[in-house]
Amino acid sequence: MATLHTRAAARLMMAPSVLLLLAWMIIPLSLTIYFSFLRYNLLMPGMEEWAGFTNYSFFLTDPAFFQALFNTLAIVVGVLCITVFGGIALALLLDQPMYGQGIVRILVIAPFLIMPTVAALVWKNMFMNPVNGLFAWVAKAVGLQPYDFLSNSPLLSIIVIVAWQWLPFATLILLTALQSLDEDQKEAAQMDGASAWSRFIYITLPHLSRAITVVILIQTIFLLSVFAEILVTTNGGPGTQSTNITYLVYAQALLQFDVGGASAGGIVAVILANIVAFFLIRMIGKNLEA
């Protein structure tokens, strides 16, 4: 009887969270789907009409879409490569005995705590600006032409800025995982004559696999939706060179007021995220089971 009572109470306690998240998932998403089949522009109110798949065919055949798709994937893959490999290397380094480890940890973590608009604007103006930026000064000091990073390599510059923000995240998580590694195991292997490299490959790396999986999974979720960094640095340009899907949909919705087209783009973004999540979870799901 007591259990029945508690079970009912438990249901009641979970209800607000579950219902709110359910509503959050279903209501706006169904509206997006509905809008995506309408010809609907905020500048022409009252002209809404059924449009079938027109919005989708326009969005999917727009050259900007292919550029944005490529850019989205380039940002995800580029930042993941830098942060995962860099994070492993940094975590291994920080796990060594040294003086002032606590302070170094704090210095390394800091970029992750910076709000994206600040991070992007600081890099854009004070470092990458071709006239007054610090990089331009360094280039001139060694006799080189200053390079206009955000005009000439906008996508790469954004990848660098985003990677700077996420490298601390990967490092912090991998370092935490490293510190739970059983030292005896490594010592035993060392006594058996295993080299540092084979100790890393056969003991450390397998131990880290779960943490690496988590880093990839979580970063991918966030990196598919990079937005603020693009908005304040390049506005997606020059042209659409640094536009990702999130930014493309934003521009369609809030700059061109094309509700129908933006909704179709939003649904494409959702489908893309699902495809990525599907493959990701299949590829690395085994690691998360344990």
Added chain:
Amino acid sequence: MAQTVSKERKIIVTVIAWSIGIALFFPIFWTILTSFKTEAEAIASPPSLFFFDWTTENYAEVQSRSNYFGHFMNSVVISLGSTLLGLLIAIPAAWAMAFSPTPRTKDVLMWMLSTKMLPPVGVLVPMYLIFRSVGLLDTRIGLVLVLTLINLPIIVWMLYTYFKEIPGEILEASRMDGASLMKEIIYVLTPMAVPGIASTLLLNIILAWNEAFWTLNLTASKAAPLTAFIASYSSPEGLFYAKLSAASTMAIAPILILGWFSQKQLVRGLTFGAVK
């Protein structure tokens, strides 16, 4: 049987690690430093490191030009409000899942996690239109609601992993003694749950403070928190490096301090308890 490490090796590691640490931190250091320069000095070539006339006029200037304090308070209200509201909704849920688990509890948790995979841009259009029609655009309350919803899965998960660690025997003992559910919660579990709740609170304030999709898209000026206010510096007029630095320094300082205090909880919260 700890491994003995040679002193030379330790020194080499120290030098490399410090260099990398300083390099990664440098943009933040440079921002803080520039905030104390005059505008002319901020773009001087060669750049001055410490030997310039230190000034705090940028801070006063940023405030007098743009009601900085108002935006700062928006950030405080939005991040604190959404966190407290989120905790209020999530604590009972995490509680129930940790102490009265059913075979479906894991599925519910995984489903909650999966809602985080929904790209925000997929619901941008309807959220914008709904907010516009009910008058929630550019209001603090609107942003509190949205940020509560987007962070709710993280709050539930994080609380769940903390509550899971509270030994169930204590619960049973208090039940044997005839404590009601209410009493059980107030006298037995709350004291044990407070540290976990505090960590969740900290992490969530950090996430909400730095959130920069919904805050940029759903505010204009009145309710704009610092993320959106700083973004207005992307198309500035005249010299602005020192002012940008001052505005940035004030925007990041509270979170840097909070974050440094909660490194451990950061890992746990951001990995949904998968890495501790």
